[in-house]
Amino acid sequence: MANIGYIQITRLCNQECRFCSNPPNQRTLSFERGKKFIDEYFRKGYEGVILTGGEPTLSENLPKFIEYCAKRKFYCRIITNGQKLADFSYLKSLIKAGLHHINLSIYSYKEKVQDFLTNNKGSLKNIIKALKNLKKISGIDVNINTVINKYNANHLSETTKWLIKRFPFIRHFVWNNLDPLMNRASINTDTIPKLNDFELELHRAMEFLENTGRTFRVERVPLCYMSGYEHCSTETRKIVKQEERSVRFLDEKNFVRQIKWEYEKTECCKICTLNSICAGLWQMDKYYSSKELYPLFIDKTKIVEKILAYE
DSSP states (O other): OOOEEEEEOBOOOSOOOTTOSSOOOSOBOOHHHHHHHHHHHHHTTOSEEEEESSOGGGOTTHHHHHHHHHHTTOEEEEEEOSSGGGSHHHHHHHHHHTOOEEEEEOOOSSHHHHHHHHTOTTHHHHHHHHHHHHHTOSSOEEEEEEEEOTTTGGGHHHHHHHHHHHOTTOOEEEEEEOOOTTSGGGTOGGGOOOHHHHHHHHHHHHHHHHHTTOEEEEESOOGGGSTTOGGGBHHHHHHHHTOOEEEEOSSTTOEEEEOOOOOBOOGGGGGOTTGGGOOOBTTBTTTBOGGGOOOOOSOHHHHHHHHHHHO
16 A cells, blocks of 8 residues: 555645635644644654645745655655746755645636636746756656646647657656535536536547556546556556545535545446546536436456556
8 A cells, every 4th residue: 555645735826727726715734733734644654645735835834844755764745736837946945845746727728718717927937947857867757747628628638749849858647527516616616517528638638648667546437448458547556455545624614534446437337447547536426417427337346456466
């Protein structure tokens, strides 16, 4: 098992993404309290922590958290929108503190789409600057995080190819199907895609990355929409490997530990041969339609073997 804990270190942000699941509430985690959370994960035998937000680079404590993890030899990475990483001196301060792994969020290579989704004119330009800065630094892993939504669903593979062509040092991608629950997406329902909207483009993007020797994960997408790449489902991997996920929130949720990886399912799921390793459909028949689901009749053993062999 490779459990990783998430810690929100601030809920400040310098963008206003139309589907944000953790919108600003002006709270910021103190260094002393944050150290206790890190120590707790360390004692529990977690592989490491992911510092997130809000936008973690807006916390003055971020370099200190990174340095603390480095001194403990505890794996640490951040999830960031990359806006502050456009400042090379700031990026170097994080590297100096001990940062070696960054998940950079980008939604589209099309400037108008990226700026619209983030409500931040100049978002894509700053991300490009950040990636150019990261290109100058050796020994740092850069992953790409993308929220699948209605506005980028038809060009996921184009964004992927655009990024790899310009920044070939990127080796890993993560796609998260939009989570519409209790966030801005429930207000901006125009951002919520149908599964059919992105099925082909997601497959093209995954195929491209596989052919170029890169890795990827997909979250909140049922296995019937991941043909040939079922082993890359985040939930399926956690079901097979019996992993958990926990998050330290800076709101009323406080602490959430997820040990079960099953959402909603419908009648056709009962006859699907992958039912036991598929999480099903998140927010089924609330925001996503069960009518889009269909059963698969393939050998799950090979999928399980792929997941276990990767480790």
